[in-house]
Amino acid sequence: MASEATQRFAPSSPRVAVAGATGFAGALAAELLWRHPGFELAGVTGRSEVGRTLQELYPRYRVPLRIAELDPEELEGLDAAVVAYPHAAAAPTVGMLLERGLRVVDLSADFRLRSLASYERWYGTHPRPELLELAAYGLPELHREAIAGAAIVANPGCYPTASVLALAPLARAGLIADVVIDAKQGISGAGRAFDETTHLSMAGENILPYKVAAHRHTPEIEEQLAYLDPSRPDVRVQFQATLVPLDQGEQAACYVTPTRPVGEQELAELYSGAYDAEPFVEVAASPPGTREVLATNFCRIFAAADSHTGKVLVFSSIDNLWKGTSSQAVQNLNLMFGKPETDGL
Amino acid sequence: MASEATQRFAPSSPRVAVAGATGFAGALAAELLWRHPGFELAGVTGRSEVGRTLQELYPRYRVPLRIAELDPEELEGLDAAVVAYPHAAAAPTVGMLLERGLRVVDLSADFRLRSLASYERWYGTHPRPELLELAAYGLPELHREAIAGAAIVANPGCYPTASVLALAPLARAGLIADVVIDAKQGISGAGRAFDETTHLSMAGENILPYKVAAHRHTPEIEEQLAYLDPSRPDVRVQFQATLVPLDQGEQAACYVTPTRPVGEQELAELYSGAYDAEPFVEVAASPPGTREVLATNFCRIFAAADSHTGKVLVFSSIDNLWKGTSSQAVQNLNLMFGKPETDGL
Amino acid sequence: MASEATQRFAPSSPRVAVAGATGFAGALAAELLWRHPGFELAGVTGRSEVGRTLQELYPRYRVPLRIAELDPEELEGLDAAVVAYPHAAAAPTVGMLLERGLRVVDLSADFRLRSLASYERWYGTHPRPELLELAAYGLPELHREAIAGAAIVANPGCYPTASVLALAPLARAGLIADVVIDAKQGISGAGRAFDETTHLSMAGENILPYKVAAHRHTPEIEEQLAYLDPSRPDVRVQFQATLVPLDQGEQAACYVTPTRPVGEQELAELYSGAYDAEPFVEVAASPPGTREVLATNFCRIFAAADSHTGKVLVFSSIDNLWKGTSSQAVQNLNLMFGKPETDGL
């Protein structure tokens, strides 16, 4: 086959690189940008597999670009980068890119938390704390305007994406007195890690909770809920994640003790009001299976009041690699460069 | 191969039949009894597949007996039966078997609830309410003595098995102020149903909550918790079940708001005290994946206190077809006939 | 969310309907046409689910059109249809559509075989044999020109697609003396059938050969090989299909006894010559896993000579629902309406 060596995109499209394109998240971001009519995928970098094409590594992704090392001298003419590094490794690179005039969507945790103290409690010393003020939290449904103008967009964690979208209408209405979030995720959430949690003969036929009472996504969710309901700055969230044997898919089940009784009618209005105009959030009529959003940028949400307990239940499904990570990065790039938010998605 | 046509069992072993042996639960009960050194599997019945051997239907189960229709005239000499019928269909058959002198382990919901009102709210009219008083709730870890002497043993639902074992030490200590149970289960929990919930191309790559705010296992769990903590007869449990794409395996994640602060040390003592002498409940040192109990009668439990929220988290894993159903039925039969509880398991 | 109620397509695009859009194949064809910039998806029909939107049935497919019954009176202005009916049911509908001026891509077996005798041996009486001469065999890599001008394009079976693409270079060179094809396929190949072959607790952890020595795709493969190598009109193919527990993916392993010794160099040239200019067939450097073509219209092929046995081995991977069925239908529509073959794919 003649390798599809040229990308089709509109003239004078912004030029975007993906740093760390060999992992699941970076590779999908590159693929989505490659297919995007309004961006030029200008380069893919990695610390391993240098010289191979991305397509050799992920044949179903049709990206013929060769993986290169990230060279600060070769960033001339680039407009933006998606950085797919682990936390702590990301911030210095983000800083370097900013200094060379690029705008950045960072997939790591380094710029997600507004509170430096919170970051340091969960992740250790922050490599570039002075950059925090340049970052917007990249959940478009909550921070669309800040994202459009930000130098750094901190792409949310996949769990916070599903959880905060699920809870935002209740939080904004001051309705959350207490909340338990039980989130399930497929194995791609562990990335290319090769260990007991990803081996098919160990992860298959298994349901495995992890990081009990200590998940790093908790403060991120709490910060966003406090932002939505300033009257409860110290909201505490019970968050628990569990691995289940599928590839891509994530669901947050939220059990909310409301501050006052909430009925089905009010719930329906809250969610409809919050999301009817959103292009990528759908209010479902029944609990959404994750398969309903597989390989899409959609989040589907179902909320119900339980008359037996008085609690409010909200189920939120996303594809952890798409809306949970890489397609949300593209949604953010669309906003940052003034493109229609749904382009290429 | 010469069909393994004869079962090895001790002389004068009780003779047990399985009624409804063509479904997943009945077939496994038959297989476990066939392998059991202390029971004679005297017959297998079904409303379909009559005349075929059970092995033809489930080749990996080595039971060469032919499926017959249940004939009340041919029960002479039987000591017990496992009844694997749907609810409402079970009770009349259980009654008939009792009248012919058999003791019964019933896998349906018909005799699980002490409260007739509760049964009728969830399941409709009870076909044989007068038999309720003859039934013991077949969770050996809670009702060992009652089971030993009962005419009917109501085998618990799989969700209540995992949930009640997880919560019993806390309930008995009066520590449960509020509880959310998020339970995940593999597809075998849906039985031989052929529909969207079991089709591999629909159930695979899916995480699907079902029966939101309306699961029939809720009253069963509440009855047992009220039994364990008589001071809270009206305990309300938030129970939610979710299907995940595996075959056999079930996990209950319980999020407990305690009536007073509980620390790790007290938790460890509560669970150790409750289960150290139990042959089939293990207190684990980390969250137990369901694979750890695959194809066993074990329940593995991990409890932790979350200092961030003050909640107590308990994770309980079973194999829904084994401890959740069929091997628990054998454990109950062992108790009913004075055999060591672990025999054949 | 505001339902994405309008499709974007170029003005005066051909208008295409999908008949039988409720099954896996028809639904995906509709989704691909909906996303296609050069066709208007003008309607979706089904014999069940009438009145629901396709999106309600397959939420991850974003097609908001409502399923209607196929009404011959409402075909005015349509240019083409994809017919996704079972064999024998398809031909009468295809005939009716032709009479109303539509061109048709038929996904059934009704027009795949040139030989009526062969059809009737495998499928029974043909409902509209007089239409056979209007049909082209819809494997673009072999019949591009015929497809472009045909009234009916018989979309190949998924197994013949993978098998014939694998074997074509050898057949054309007269190199196939004998061939065994061992094809594996995921469960989506069984469609929305609800039975033992699709239940996750039965199809999972299973490897299941089916239709031993009697697969209907055999004559289709043999006809194409005879077309490619007219010197062997009576070629006999040993074809066997096996279900394996995944959703989408298919692989044909072909074991060829060559008519004369064939070396690696000659093999490489044969395959490179056949496929270097093909947009959707790739010659791989190692055996292609089906995941490499998941959700794409690509076929990836690897050929090797075994010096130990003298045989030639060819492995060919496709996504059975895409290149095996629905995206190949779109590729055919592109050819039929003079569009670039890769548009929308």
Place this chain on the structure above:
Amino acid sequence: MASEATQRFAPSSPRVAVAGATGFAGALAAELLWRHPGFELAGVTGRSEVGRTLQELYPRYRVPLRIAELDPEELEGLDAAVVAYPHAAAAPTVGMLLERGLRVVDLSADFRLRSLASYERWYGTHPRPELLELAAYGLPELHREAIAGAAIVANPGCYPTASVLALAPLARAGLIADVVIDAKQGISGAGRAFDETTHLSMAGENILPYKVAAHRHTPEIEEQLAYLDPSRPDVRVQFQATLVPLDQGEQAACYVTPTRPVGEQELAELYSGAYDAEPFVEVAASPPGTREVLATNFCRIFAAADSHTGKVLVFSSIDNLWKGTSSQAVQNLNLMFGKPETDGL
């Protein structure tokens, strides 16, 4: 729970150790011996995880013994060992054990091939070639008597087990002119390797042929076929293995070109004659899914004549970890120590 610290076995049972108990094969061998009424599991060794119990590593296996390093000084009183090492690493240990008076079932390839030349072509230098003459090939259905008296029993590879059992009746009758074996296997066949072939997000939704035209199990199969049909000492087998996304299960599909026409009746008699008296081989009436033998020591075989091509097709299913490896080792131990062949299985 009180750890089930004592094993039940008959007095003066042979004492057996498992060397290399931390991998999938060794761990299952240990579990099966632990449950066995006629052997004492006297120790489990490993080169990693020393000091942990086997149960900690594999909780569903109930073996409370601690993993120790293999100490030649502590073998006093042992009767036998199962050695689960990689090839080349196994032979020196086997030799050492023999010198201390133990009999050995070796799970590696080191003693499977009678021909040293063949071994060295596929595996390199043999560490202890002088021991080859002490070894019997551990396929009980073919070498029962030799196994009973051997010092070393070379447990067959899983592919040869399925393949040779499938082909033996035809080979013995001199009917195999040519044969293609297409074998599929679940991911547990790769063992505890952590890499691209076992990661659920890579191995899932995949069908992956490997070691094309170069599988080490080929000479093992050929040696056994030559043994069965001495008239064809140079038989060449086309063997190909493919990974499919399940855990345990393996199937060999054998496509035989017979030396003369063979009909269904003759086939039925050949297979019935060969296996009716075998306790662990079953002739099935239809192609056996691997699920039919999951977690059993059975091999199920279906043979059919294809009148279209004249070929004979044989499908053979085993559980690769059981009959393919660890339970077959127990079957061999039963034979070596004069126990009923089915004990503990």
